[in-house]
Amino acid sequence: MSERLSVFKTYKLYVGGKFPRSESGRVYEVTDSKGNWLANAPQSSRKDARDAVVAARKAFGAWSGATAYNRGQVLYRVAEMLEGRKAQFVREVADAQGLSKSKAAEQVDATIDRWVWYAGWTDKIAQVIGGANPVAGPYFNLSSPEPTGVVAVLAPQESSFLGLVSVVAPVIATGSTAVVIASEESPLPALSLGEVLATSDLPGGVVNVLSGRTAEIAAPLAAHQDVNAIDLAGADEALAKELEIAAADNLKRVLRPQPVDDWAATPGTDRMTAFLETKTVWHPTGSLGASGSAY
Amino acid sequence: MPTTAPTSLAPADVTSSDSSLRRFLHGLPGVDAVGLEARAAALGTRSIKTTAKAYAIDLAISMVDLTTLEGADTPGKVRALGAKAVHPDPTDRTTPTTAAVCVYPDMVAAAKEAVAGSGVKVASVATAFPAGRAALDVKLADVRDAVAAGADEIDMVIDRGAFLSGRYLKVYDEIVAVKEACGTSARLKVIFETGELSTYDNIRRASWLGMLAGADFIKTSTGKVAVNATPANTLLMLEAVRDFRAQTGVQVGVKPAGGIRTTKDAVKFLVLVNETAGEDWLDNHWFRFGASSLLNDLLMQRQKLATGRYSGPDYVTVD
Numbered sequence: 166m167s168e169r170l171s172v173f174k175t176y177k178l179y180v181g182g183k184f185p186r187s188e189s190g191r192v193y194e195v196t197d198s199k200g201n202w203l204a205n206a207p208q209s210s211r212k213d214a215r216d217a218v219v220a221a222r223k224a225f226g227a228w229s230g231a232t233a234y235n236r237g238q239v240l241y242r243v244a245e246m247l248e249g250r251k252a253q254f255v256r257e258v259a260d261a262q263g264l265s266k267s268k269a270a271e272q273v274d275a276t277i278d279r280w281v282w283y284a285g286w287t288d289k290i291a292q293v294i295g296g297a298n299p300v301a302g303p304y305f306n307l308s309s310p311e312p313t314g315v316v317a318v319l320a321p322q323e324s325s326f327l328g329l330v331s332v333v334a335p336v337i338a339t340g341s342t343a344v345v346i347a348s349e350e351s352p353l354p355a356l357s358l359g360e361v362l363a364t365s366d367l368p369g370g371v372v373n374v375l376s377g378r379t380a381e382i383a384a385p386l387a388a389h390q391d392v393n394a395i396d397l398a399g400a401d402e403a404l405a406k407e408l409e410i411a412a413a414d415n416l417k418r419v420l421r422p423q424p425v426d427d428w429a430a431t432p433g434t435d436r437m438t439a440f441l442e443t444k445t446v447w448h449p450t451g452s453l454g455a456s457g458s459a460y
Numbered sequence: 461m462p463t464t465a466p467t468s469l470a471p472a473d474v475t476s477s478d479s480s481l482r483r484f485l486h487g488l489p490g491v492d493a494v495g496l497e498a499r500a501a502a503l504g505t506r507s508i509k510t511t512a513k514a515y516a517i518d519l520a521i522s523m524v525d526l527t528t529l530e531g532a533d534t535p536g537k538v539r540a541l542g543a544k545a546v547h548p549d550p551t552d553r554t555t556p557t558t559a560a561v562c563v564y565p566d567m568v569a570a571a572k573e574a575v576a577g578s579g580v581k582v583a584s585v586a587t588a589f590p591a592g593r594a595a596l597d598v599k600l601a602d603v604r605d606a607v608a609a610g611a612d613e614i615d616m617v618i619d620r621g622a623f624l625s626g627r628y629l630k631v632y633d634e635i636v637a638v639k640e641a642c643g644t645s646a647r648l649k650v651i652f653e654t655g656e657l658s659t660y661d662n663i664r665r666a667s668w669l670g671m672l673a674g675a676d677f678i679k680t681s682t683g684k685v686a687v688n689a690t691p692a693n694t695l696l697m698l699e700a701v702r703d704f705r706a707q708t709g710v711q712v713g714v715k716p717a718g719g720i721r722t723t724k725d726a727v728k729f730l731v732l733v734n735e736t737a738g739e740d741w742l743d744n745h746w747f748r749f750g751a752s753s754l755l756n757d758l759l760m761q762r763q764k765l766a767t768g769r770y771s772g773p774d775y776v777t778v779d
Contacts, residue, residue, distance in 0.1 A: 215770050222772070390763075391772025414769065 176206045176352075178213060178376065179359025181220030182369015188212045193377070195353060198263030206352045209377035211385040214344065217373035218391055221315040221342040224370030229312045229340040233288035240284035240338060243365040247277045250361060254326060254354060261325045261351030275429045276327045282431075283334040290339060290437055298445075305448045310441040312340030313418060314393030317386040319379060321398045325351035327428045329358065332398050335436035337371055344373045344392070346383060346399065352376035380404050387411035394418035394440050475672060478629040485628055488668060491660035491696060500691035503735055504728040513727070517762050518556050520726040520754075521548055523744045525583055525715065527562040527752050528779075529590075529683065535570040537779075538563055542574025544777055549759050551775075552766065558755065559744040560613060564589070565602055568609035583613035583649070587638060590653075590682035592617035596634060603641040614642050615649040617682060618666065620656050628669060635673035649677035649715055655687035663693055667700035677713035683750060688718025691728060698736040711740065717750025723761040726754060752779065 176195075177184040189210035195203045207213075228236070247254065251273055259269035291310055298306040316336045321328030325348045336343045347355030359374040375382055379399055387395055387408040395412050397405045397420060405422050412419050420439045474484040508516055526545045528537060541561050549555040560581035563571045571582045584606035588594035594602075603614055616638050622630040635650055642648050650670040654663050670678045678697055681688040694716040701712045714737070720726055726749060733741050741747050756776040763771040 218770070218772075385770060388769040389772070390769055390775055 174204060176204055176356045176376070177359075178207050178209060179356065179363065179372070179374040180213065180217045180370075181223070181373065182363060184359070184363070185213075185216075187377070188216070191377075195351065197260040203260055204353060206356060206376045209346075209375040209382050211382070213375055213377075214382050214385050215389070217344040217375055218315060218317075218386070218389055220370035220373055221344050222391055224368055225312075225314060225342045227368055228337070228342055228371045231340070233291065233340075236338065236340065237284045237287035239366045240280055240287065240334065243362060243367065244277050244280035244284065246361045246365045247273075247280065247358075250357075251277075253357060257354045257357060258326045261348075261354060262323075272324075272327050272429075276330045279327065279330050279432075280334055283338040283437075286335075286434070286437060287338050290434065290441075293434065294438055294441070303449065307446045307448060308443050309446070310339065310438075311444045313440045313442055314341060315391065316341045316343050316440050317383070317389075317392050317395040318343050318345045319383055319395070319397055319399035320345055320348055320355060321425070321428070322348045322350065322379070324348075324425075324428045326354040326358075328398070328425070329355050331428055331432060332396055332436065333372060335432070336396070336440055337367075339437050339441055341394070341440050342371045342373075344386060345375065346379050346386075347374055347376045348399065349377070349379045383408055384411065387417070388414065390415050392417060394420070396420040396436075396439070397422045475629070475632055478627065481628045481632060481669075482626065485665040485669060488661075488664055491664055493660050496660060496696060497692045500695045500732065503695075503731050504691055506728075506731045508727050508731070514762075514765050516727045516730050517723060517758055517765070519742065520723070520730060520749065521758050521762070522556040522559060523748050524558040524755050524758070525560045525562045525717075525748045525750045526558045526755060527683070527717075527750055529562070529564060529585060533564060533567055535567065538567045538570045539574045540777075541779065542571055542580070544755070544779065545580045546575055546578040548755060549762065549776070552762070555759070555762065559748055562615065562750065565606035565609065565611070568606050568611045572610040581612040582610065583615055584609075584611035585615045585617075585651075585682075586611075587616040587634075589615070589617055589651075590684040592619050593621070596637060599634070600637060600641050603638055607642060607646050611646055613647045613649060613677075614638070615651055615679060617651045617653060618670070620653055623657070623662070623666060623669075628665075632669055632673045635670060635675065639674040647676040648674070649679045649713075650675040651679045651682055651717075653682055653685060654680045654689075654693045655685040660693070660696055663696050664700060667697050668704070671700065671704045671710070671712050675712060677715050677748070679715040679717055679748075679750065681716075681718045681750075683718030685718075689716030689720055689729075689750075691732060694729060695732050695736055698732060698741070701741070702737045711746065713746040713748065714741070715748040715750055720749055720751050721753050722757050723754075726758065 187207040187209050191208035192205040193208045195206045197203050254273045255269045258272050295309040300306045318332050355374050362372050388411040394417050409419050528541050545558040545561045557580050560583045561571050562583040565584045568584045586602040586606045587599035618631050639648050652666040657663050667678050697714050705711050733747050759776045760771040
């Protein structure tokens with residue numbers, strides 16, 4: 166029997182629910198931790214970033230307007246889909262980070278659990294950080310969290326999958342939409358995640374995955390007037406400073422890079438609240454007039 | 461793609477009867493549909509960058525007929541539209557004004573007031589727009605009404621029913637009558653509704669028919685049907701105006717309308733104009749875009765060129 170020819174995978178971007186190549190037509194070589202060639206990944210340009218923002222903005226209305234319960238269901242569905250493709254992700258994570266099979270499997274398990282964890286939070290975050298505030302006057306004051314809008318996310322460079330999901334899931338769990346720049350050296354798990362998201366009831370455009378040179382793609386996103394917030398997890402100190410300055414122009418929310426020792430540790434709600442606004446509503450209460458009527 | 465224009469043209473003979481008009485229109489060379497679409501697509505691949513792009517964007521803004529043709533139009537909305545036509549980007553006064561605002565006849569007075577003194581024209585659709593299904597008297601009354609209210613331009617629709625059933629002279633006579641009703645003060649744009657004409661041959665025939673009848677502009681569509689302006693049908697009409705001028709010395713404008721939403725699209729159309737009709741048409745006296753959402757995209761691109769930052773819909777007006 167003749168030997169079977171290898172079928173190489175063409176990794177593509179995930180933008181607006183579709184899988185385009187980079188507008189620039191460029192690709193770059195992705196290697197494993199030992200320097201062996203793994204695949205070519207698209208090298209996105211600033212126009213890909215612009216297109217991704219347009220897709221994310223378009224998706225924002227429906228995604229932020231969906232019920233929190235529904236978002237939780239969709240996120241849980243993502244975890245289900247990941248479970249089914251575990252073997253692929255274990256291989257990709259092992260290659261990317263030079264881990265043994267069992268260590269990589271641990272990472273992937275933790276990643277899937279992370280989706281489930283955030284799926285549970287979608288309809289609980291409002292109770293935890295929202296409030297019913299008694300004020301001095303014949304009113305009642307309610308505060309409720311609202312999603313920020315389009316968030317640019319620079320995924321962590323070192324943790325290509327668990328780190329990635331740990332920064333993407335909180336953004337979309339609370340109703341924002343994301344433009345994600347994958348880890349520059351190991352983008353393959355992120356690009357494969359795009360394929361999972363495309364088959365998990367997640368509306369196109371809610372998450373958009375770009376691969377390429379982080380600094381090149383992040384600069385136009387940080388300056389983009391239609392991006393509401395930026396998470397600098399994957400930026401080094403010099404780049405983070407530069408991006409923060411660019412982001413100041415339209416008063417983006419900026420989440421500075423924080424050292425993370427262990428991505429597997431329970432993350433807390435900080436990453437969700439970083440991209441939430443607080444809406445306050447004043448509500449009349451009690452007797453308003455001589456008649457004693459409430460309204 | 462050179463098209464062979466009819467060698468001799470004596471309008472008086474051509475339009476003397478229905479049969480001679482039909483003979484003339486059906487004697488026009490057939491359109492090579494594949495070649496036409498390939499040519500339009502090829503011209504759409506030109507890369508226009510930096511200073512050329514800045515020029516194209518400003519030119520395109522100056523060619524926009526900012527349009528609102530909704531049943532829900534109010535004088536307030538028309539005033540807002542007029543303000544936008546005069547100062548498309550209030551944060552940057554170097555932005556050119558648009559060519560015109562385009563409204564229904566009953567809104568002409570409000571529009572006229574809103575753009576007074578700015579040089580922005582007021583165009584009005586008329587002749588029972590968009591269907592054109594009314595008696596000629598009604599259509600003419602519609603036109604006179606708009607002209608009396610001060611419209612500088614009249615956008616009429618042709619009777620597609622008559623055209624498709626081959627009664628070309630009826631269509632011709634209507635255009636002539638409307639042109640007369642426009643008088644000397646208003647320029648006449650003739651809308652063919654290319655999406656309803658079925659074939660490229662019909663679009664070529666309609667273009668010649670409109671120009672013979674005295675149209676100042678030929679316009680693709682109303683924006684109210686599924687297929688509106690496409691690069692291919694606009695290219696075809698540009699060839700027609702080029703050939704018509706070569707034959708008769710009379711220059712006629714072209715206005716694609718509907719479906720042009722992005723700067724990229726608009727620049728593609730400008731390339732078509734330059735490569736087909738020539739530089740003489742690169743002026744808002746001879747080429748227009750019928751559009752509403754296009755202007756916002758042009759402004760966002762203009763802001764991007766000026767600041768280096770991508771702009772967003774929050775920085776242009778909602779309309």
